[in-house]
Amino acid sequence: MLSNQITTAFQQHFSASPLLVRAPGRVNLIGEHTDYNGGFVLPAAIDKEILFAVALNNTSTARLYSFDNDEHYTVELAEVERGETQWANYLKGVVAQFQRRGITVPGFDCVFGGNVPMGAGLSSSAAVECGLAFALNELLSADLKRMELARMAQLAEHEFAGVQCGIMDQFASLFGRPNHVVRLDCRSLDYEYFPFDTTACHIVLCNSGVKHSLASSEYNTRRQECEQGVAVLRQHYPQVQSLRDATLDQLQEHQAELGDVVYRRCRYVVEENARVEAACQHLIAGDLPAFGQEMYGSHAGLRDDYEVSCRELDVLVAAAQPLPGVFGARMMGGGFGGCTINLVAPDQVEAFVTAMKAAYQQELGLHLETYQTTIVGGVDVLVPSVA
Structure with a gap:
């Protein structure tokens, strides 16, 4: 012990x-x-x-x-x-x-x-x-x-x-x-x-086993890119103190001024905040499939707009999505490695782990570690x- x-x-x-x-x-x-x-x-x-x-x-x-x-x-x-x-x-x-x-x-x-x-x-x-x-x-x-x-x-x-x-x-x-x-x-x-x-679904973590060396430096870069976006928006909307205050309409209005990269970083954050609020309503309603859809949306944004995912994480999310009993999956944490978080029906956890290990081995030739956790x-x- x-x-x-x-x-x-x-x-x-x-x-x-x-x-x-x-x-x-x-x-x-x-x-x-x-x-x-x-x-x-x-x-x-x-x-x-x-x-x-x-x-x-x-x-x-x-x-x-x-x-x-x-x-x-x-x-x-x-x-x-x-x-x-x-x-x-x-x-x-x-x-x-x-x-x-x-x-x-x-x-x-x-x-x-x-x-x-x-x-x-x-x-x-x-x-x-x-x-x-x-x-x-x-x-x-x-x-x-x-x-x-x-x-x-x-x-x-x-x-x-x-x-x-x-x-x-x-x-x-x-x-x-x-x-x-x-x-x-x-x-x-x-x-x-x-x-x-936790009786309706279990949390299963799939560890990609990779931690790319650029994680910390890219984390700080993303933070700076968001701050650049806020600085641009504040010139037009003084009430925007952080991306929490920004809207998609405001971002689109000033997309050219923001530039493609900063625009996409900011768009992801604004959309992710909306996903969190929606996800809480899904929990209140007991709607795990709807909660899971917010998770998939989060992963897509992290992959495409925030660009902090990596091939290993994307493979894991893609492999999880069609499996029986999976409500949702996404990368979790700063990015460039680490775990995906998966919400899985309790009676499907064992089969899920087996299938994920096989898929990871087949796709990337890598061994997959998984963890079941409780809150x-x-x-x-x-x-x-x-x-």
Whole structure:
């Protein structure tokens, strides 16, 4: 059991009784690349998770151990800076956010590890950030609210990992609720839960097994292209503060000025926001086939207009669509690899997995990993510290 492994590893490397915290990864049913554009997303926390064992150590040093990498890292807390060890940057970034808020972070020991597949688009990085932020908030009695912890984790990723992510991943890890998806308005940070009937369909993830190296740089490029579009629109429509405020009519009116690429990027975001809102109404109505059609529309937009898909993801979505019991499928995450998310009738899951593995092997000669996930609650304490 993962919790026993992490606790045992902590006791082998350090001496205190740790606080044990669970931080889940996330899926996003629909609403991709909308978060940094002030739009809507529809994520859920899942049962792939990172566990943390953390205890204060009465020194001025953070002693970190990555269970999955079997690597130690030590940092003086007075000198927290971005470094060469990427996994440590996520943790140091969180510490820096506490320090910026005037909260003194004393020395601590930390062991973390989990079963969120890296590079699969399930937000292992957000789980790492949120887990440590939650643990330090508990140990230091800092009394920071979950939304503040989400913002801090997001800034840690901006400043120490160099990815200008929106807040969705961190929010989903902290705010998950069992058997519910949550629609987040990424501008106002208002949110609403919608029931997701896991007896009517299961979430199956198909991992393309690829992570193209251009993912991070292209992510930042897409963000800049959207900002360029907003700058053009704002000259004509001062009320347009983000693509959330833009309409398709406005984009079409100024298509020549925007240029083909920026126009298509902006069109995708405006259409995707509409798909999220429609998808929520389909959930209320219990109409999974209609929800699935929004997913297929999302994938087509990501492939053709936003251009963040890749052949492997497109093959997986095309293979899933005609299979019995499949309500919907699309690529999920930043793009250029990672997973597709598939909604599948429970009695068809086994046949679906078999067919998908065969199709992926036949089309691309690649082995396909799949994960069945359930929707769970957000970051929480598993075992309180007795130290």
